[in-house]
Amino acid sequence: MKINLKVWRQKDSKDKGHFETYPVEANEHMSFLEMMDVLNEDLLAQKKEPVAFEHDCREGICGACSLVIDGRPHGPQTGTTTCQLHMRHFKSGDTIIVEPWRANAFPVIKDLVVDRSSFDRVIQAGGYISVNTGQAQDGNAIPIEKGLASRSMDAAECIGCGACVAACPNGSAMLFTSAKVSHLGLLPQGKVEHVNRVRGMVAQMDKEGFGNCSNIEACEAECPKEISVVNIARMNRAYIGASIVEE
Amino acid sequence: MKLESKVPPGSLATKWTEYKSKMNLVAPNNKRRLEVIVVGTGLAGASAAATLGELGYHVKCFTFHDSPRRAHSIAAQGGINAAKNYQNDGDSVYRLFYDTIKGGDYRSREANVHRLAEVSRDIIDQCVAQGVPFAREYGGLLANRSFGGVLVSRTFYARGQTGQQLLIGAYQALSRQISLGTVQMYNRHEMLDLVKVDGKARGIIVRNLLDGKIERFAAHCVVLATGGYGNVFYLSTNAMGCNATAAWRSVRRGALMANPCFTQIHPTCIPVSGEYQSKLTLMSESLRNDGRVWVPKSVSDAKAIQKGEKNALDIAEGDRDYYLERRYPAFGNLVPRDVASRAAKVACDEGKGVAPTGLAVYLDFAEAIDRYGRARAHSRGIGNPTEAQVIELGEEIIRQKYGNLFQMYEKITGEDPYKMPMKIYPAVHYTMGGLWVDYNLETNVPGLFALGECNFSDHGANRLGASALMQGLADGYFVIPYTIGAFLSQEIRTPKFSTDLPEFAEAEKSVKDRIDRLMSTNGNQSVESFHRRLGKIMWEYCGMSRTAEGLKKGIDEIRALRKEYYEQVYVPGTKAEFNPELEKALRVADFLELGEVMMNDALNRNESCGGHFRYEYRTPEGEAKRDDDNYTYVAAWSWSEDGKILMYKEDLVFENVELKTRSYK
Numbered sequence: 012m013k014i015n016l017k018v019w020r021q022k023d024s025k026d027k028g029h030f031e032t033y034p035v036e037a038n039e040h041m042s043f044l045e046m047m048d049v050l051n052e053d054l055l056a057q058k059k060e061p062v063a064f065e066h067d068c069r070e071g072i073c074g075a076c077s078l079v080i081d082g083r084p085h086g087p088q089t090g091t092t093t094c095q096l097h098m099r100h101f102k103s104g105d106t107i108i109v110e111p112w113r114a115n116a117f118p119v120i121k122d123l124v125v126d127r128s129s130f131d132r133v134i135q136a137g138g139y140i141s142v143n144t145g146q147a148q149d150g151n152a153i154p155i156e157k158g159l160a161s162r163s164m165d166a167a168e169c170i171g172c173g174a175c176v177a178a179c180p181n182g183s184a185m186l187f188t189s190a191k192v193s194h195l196g197l198l199p200q201g202k203v204e205h206v207n208r209v210r211g212m213v214a215q216m217d218k219e220g221f222g223n224c225s226n227i228e229a230c231e232a233e234c235p236k237e238i239s240v241v242n243i244a245r246m247n248r249a250y251i252g253a254s255i256v257e258e
Numbered sequence: 259m260k261l262e263s264k265v266p267p268g269s270l271a272t273k274w275t276e277y278k279s280k281m282n283l284v285a286p287n288n289k290r291r292l293e294v295i296v297v298g299t300g301l302a303g304a305s306a307a308a309t310l311g312e313l314g315y316h317v318k319c320f321t322f323h324d325s326p327r328r329a330h331s332i333a334a335q336g337g338i339n340a341a342k343n344y345q346n347d348g349d350s351v352y353r354l355f356y357d358t359i360k361g362g363d364y365r366s367r368e369a370n371v372h373r374l375a376e377v378s379r380d381i382i383d384q385c386v387a388q389g390v391p392f393a394r395e396y397g398g399l400l401a402n403r404s405f406g407g408v409l410v411s412r413t414f415y416a417r418g419q420t421g422q423q424l425l426i427g428a429y430q431a432l433s434r435q436i437s438l439g440t441v442q443m444y445n446r447h448e449m450l451d452l453v454k455v456d457g458k459a460r461g462i463i464v465r466n467l468l469d470g471k472i473e474r475f476a477a478h479c480v481v482l483a484t485g486g487y488g489n490v491f492y493l494s495t496n497a498m499g500c501n502a503t504a505a506w507r508s509v510r511r512g513a514l515m516a517n518p519c520f521t522q523i524h525p526t527c528i529p530v531s532g533e534y535q536s537k538l539t540l541m542s543e544s545l546r547n548d549g550r551v552w553v554p555k556s557v558s559d560a561k562a563i564q565k566g567e568k569n570a571l572d573i574a575e576g577d578r579d580y581y582l583e584r585r586y587p588a589f590g591n592l593v594p595r596d597v598a599s600r601a602a603k604v605a606c607d608e609g610k611g612v613a614p615t616g617l618a619v620y621l622d623f624a625e626a627i628d629r630y631g632r633a634r635a636h637s638r639g640i641g642n643p644t645e646a647q648v649i650e651l652g653e654e655i656i657r658q659k660y661g662n663l664f665q666m667y668e669k670i671t672g673e674d675p676y677k678m679p680m681k682i683y684p685a686v687h688y689t690m691g692g693l694w695v696d697y698n699l700e701t702n703v704p705g706l707f708a709l710g711e712c713n714f715s716d717h718g719a720n721r722l723g724a725s726a727l728m729q730g731l732a733d734g735y736f737v738i739p740y741t742i743g744a745f746l747s748q749e750i751r752t753p754k755f756s757t758d759l760p761e762f763a764e765a766e767k768s769v770k771d772r773i774d775r776l777m778s779t780n781g782n783q784s785v786e787s788f789h790r791r792l793g794k795i796m797w798e799y800c801g802m803s804r805t806a807e808g809l810k811k812g813i814d815e816i817r818a819l820r821k822e823y824y825e826q827v828y829v830p831g832t833k834a835e836f837n838p839e840l841e842k843a844l845r846v847a848d849f850l851e852l853g854e855v856m857m858n859d860a861l862n863r864n865e866s867c868g869g870h871f872r873y874e875y876r877t878p879e880g881e882a883k884r885d886d887d888n889y890t891y892v893a894a895w896s897w898s899e900d901g902k903i904l905m906y907k908e909d910l911v912f913e914n915v916e917l918k919t920r921s922y923k
Binding site for chain 1: 305308324327328330332333382383385386392397398399400416422433434436443497498531532537539665666670672735736739784831836838839
């Protein structure tokens, strides 16, 4: 199949950036990133600079891949990361537009690679349970209701890719942050620090330049792990509660 | 050089406890003055950095990723073993120890493995306390499942994303230490050399991947947790970025690479579909709890399937060969990975493979769906369920257990595994070999430690399922925090090192020379094309079945390829910028040397054991034939600057376990 790729090229964070169009000979069994590999091998053969894009595990779990494909983070398939998207979902002759995540808090490093270290700093602001190694009691000492563990797991499945931010017109990180708040806050082990966690993480989120949530819910629609906006409601509730509790 | 395992005296069951209680400690005020470099942030690295930070050491932690959370531990699916015996099914520390020794085909060190089994229980407790949402039973207690090579149910799991959840737990603990200031985190920094001062590891040279700057870092000791070298095969289940550079560069500085030929080929991966393929995707071993592996009995049926004239459902029950159940009735579909992989190869070599390439076998869930469906119907009081009802109820249970794996399979292949059996084939997955370490996890270079997949210590010639996560976290949370004290307690008077020392300058220069050499070659072939060719050589001669003749040929081919690499490779861009091609070029250069050592190791080991199958050494039934009289040792290899390869031996002493022929029949 013949694909026309319209790809965002940007030399570094200071460069203005522009689109370039390349023809690619693909095959329907390829993954989207393998198609990008083919493009890069073509470019290298012509001694041109390949397109930089982030990728690692190529099985949908590391959260490294981060392409906006035809205007949608991770492309047209729901619940799918870019690396798991396959060319069989496109037609020969298609023009595909590929861009980086676009958000204030995710500056472009080169071409399609962005800096997502703001996510790390949000986690460092309280996205953990304060327990040192060796302090734990027996794992079965705290029974956790199956459904509760399962809801916590639903939120914990977040891969930290940032599609939620890229999808949001406000560039908000509410889905990412609230997923961590829910994952830990739902569990009895995480309840102790729940209020402080919410305060700390929300403050850091704002500091990083992420926007506010205006209930558009594009984050949920584009999340490759289909994390629910219910988590945002849960975090908002805790945040409001925190405002009337002494620090 | 004599390799001292430094295994402490005493009985197997108590030596770790006794050793811990008698070892030298470092006082809190001294810990603050001691600096530790940790390279890698997977399970082993993140847990080590976090715990060392908690203890009060000054930690600098490095990853080439944009965030510690991306390390490939994240992709482990099935679970983590622990000898909790929550199921009351006869599990114990000794049984986990024994299973691991036996599973590793008696090529690992007894004391290390027993310690691993001991601390396995603490890992689960620690992870639960961190908020890892393990699967639970209805009563709220932790759930377990079984993995290959064992007869108990001791695997803890979080859906099909256990590695992710454990890594996030370690990442959170690490993030906490970063926020407390005990750990300084360096993302997008790749270690390119080790610095030794007076024979001890005292620092590293890294490349800042964002701007290409070469930077020097000093510390009192260096901990490597940089994973395995499976990507030497190009196609593997490893992530694209997984590489051996940190470990290999340490070998170039005097560390030894132990048992490098022990590589694990995982039996259940999605088969290769074409030349463009960039990596292989694993389907968790946990699927073999319920999936049945088969191929058609007749080659003609297989041929028809390969041509697309028939599919799995056209093959009648009686015409199917459930070859694992037939050959290994005791363990059936849950034989260890090396055995299952070889059996798949045998079936495909006989012409019974089922994909267009002829390189695939079926993993079939129809029987499990039927069984679960009937049980669920019964528990719901449906007396005479229709076939459709049974399938619907059964699929529901399969979906709960393996839903995300089935989804992943469908995304990649475009086939629905609920309706049509999965097609699977073995692929390179894990490397049991790694840097040689003693009981303290210290390499033969004083002050250089290696943890997790990066070392060789616990899995012998074959790793059991759900044991990689266990080892990574055991090393990071519960072993290195103690054993590093044995080294650092002797260093409390050692002042901080300056990176202005000539040793740092020399190492930095050698890194810059390597980069300049690759940047200036300006040939006509991409790094990727060389990597693919290396992978084909490795798979052909050092893959699932090896022969002396093939290995000799492989060594010649690798040498020729390495020569060509430095004449023909093309690296675009400049060295002083974000340049992923240069990153790859440096990694592939190291794989091209490591591959040769692997072949030498495989050639030296004139026996078949675990993942190392030498075609010349097999029983009449085609099973692996070990040679305990001559090869009960660890082969540790050095590589000198001029490419000379030497082997050193550590004899393995078994005081508690009797060496037996591994049988899963």
